Amino acid sequence: MQYQVRHTTIYSYPDPVSICQNDVHLTPRQTEFQTSTSFYLEVSPEPMLLRPWIDFFGNQVWYFSLEEPHQELRVTARSRVNVTPRALPNPAKTLPWETVRDQFAVPATPELRELCQFCFESPYIHDFAAARDYAAVSFTPGRPLLEAALDLNSRIYHEFEYAPTSTSISTPTWEVLKQRRGVCQDFAHLQITALRSLGLAARYVSGYLVTTPPPGKPKLVGADASHAWLSLFCPGYGWIDLDPTNNVIPQARHVTIGWGRDYGDVAPIQGVLTGGGPHILTVSVDVAPFEESLCRGID
Numbered sequence: 001m002q003y004q005v006r007h008t009t010i011y012s013y014p015d016p017v018s019i020c021q022n023d024v025h026l027t028p029r030q031t032e033f034q035t036s037t038s039f040y041l042e043v044s045p046e047p048m049l050l051r052p053w054i055d056f057f058g059n060q061v062w063y064f065s066l067e068e069p070h071q072e073l074r075v076t077a078r079s080r081v082n083v084t085p086r087a088l089p090n091p092a093k094t095l096p097w098e099t100v101r102d103q104f105a106v107p108a109t110p111e112l113r114e115l116c117q118f119c120f121e122s123p124y125i126h127d128f129a130a131a132r133d134y135a136a137v138s139f140t141p142g143r144p145l146l147e148a149a150l151d152l153n154s155r156i157y158h159e160f161e162y163a164p165t166s167t168s169i170s171t172p173t174w175e176v177l178k179q180r181r182g183v184c185q186d187f188a189h190l191q192i193t194a195l196r197s198l199g200l201a202a203r204y205v206s207g208y209l210v211t212t213p214p215p216g217k218p219k220l221v222g223a224d225a226s227h228a229w230l231s232l233f234c235p236g237y238g239w240i241d242l243d244p245t246n247n248v249i250p251q252a253r254h255v256t257i258g259w260g261r262d263y264g265d266v267a268p269i270q271g272v273l274t275g276g277g278p279h280i281l282t283v284s285v286d287v288a289p290f291e292e293s294l295c296r297g298i299d
Helices: 097-105 110-118 129-136 145-159 173-179 184-197
Strands: 002-024 034-044 049-054 060-066 070-083 202-209 226-234 238-242 254-260 269-275 280-289
Touching (some): 034 060, 070 254, 097 110, 097 145, 129 173, 129 184, 145 226, 145 238, 173 184, 184 202, 184 226, 202 280, 226 254
Antiparallel strands (some): 002 070, 002 280, 049 060, 226 238
């Protein structure tokens, strides 16, 4: 599938912002199963400096600096991306999860030693007993790794309520588990926490999910949104994506922007500013097949 993406973020301030500096994670990732064929970033007011760089995890980031007073900041990213479904392993044929855990406990290869960074705590991922207990229901003795992970994926989908106003990025994972509600980043963080509590490697993935309008209804502008899911490392097959918000293995309808240890490594826009006061944030995302796209002229 070939998609065009338009992601617009608007910050409105009651008072002038004199200086702001930001990093932007909005460039689709180049992978074995995804190719970004074009990308354009527009920032208004025009920044004094705009340059790309590659972060520790291999994601492309754009840095920009504004040094003129402004009360509105508009950032629009336009991209075209090809996504190809991958062949998936038989979950029942993957290694027992304890075997994989033991490989990470005593990593014998450079690859395993590098992957160990996704086995530990990170700024948004903190180990706690209730997460291990929740994971243990799916990860019974000797169960194949991917089969157990898919069971955990399904349980989060069925046992938690998707409630957009119930949490914020500062809501801890233990509270999400207790309240049984949240949004996609909460569910991704919860499943990552559960997997890492068992000594397994899991990473956070940021991107988009292509949505389909009801039959006979037009696709609404801005109906799509940033999405989050996770990847589990499965020896012999590499990283396998899991989407607990939708109880699926992401394939051709998920567009990957980047990955890291948790949300903080791949936040769409993050930075510092001087002035402004309390701001109003507006985000609009459109993802559509190329021939139906709403964002033309990005070649």
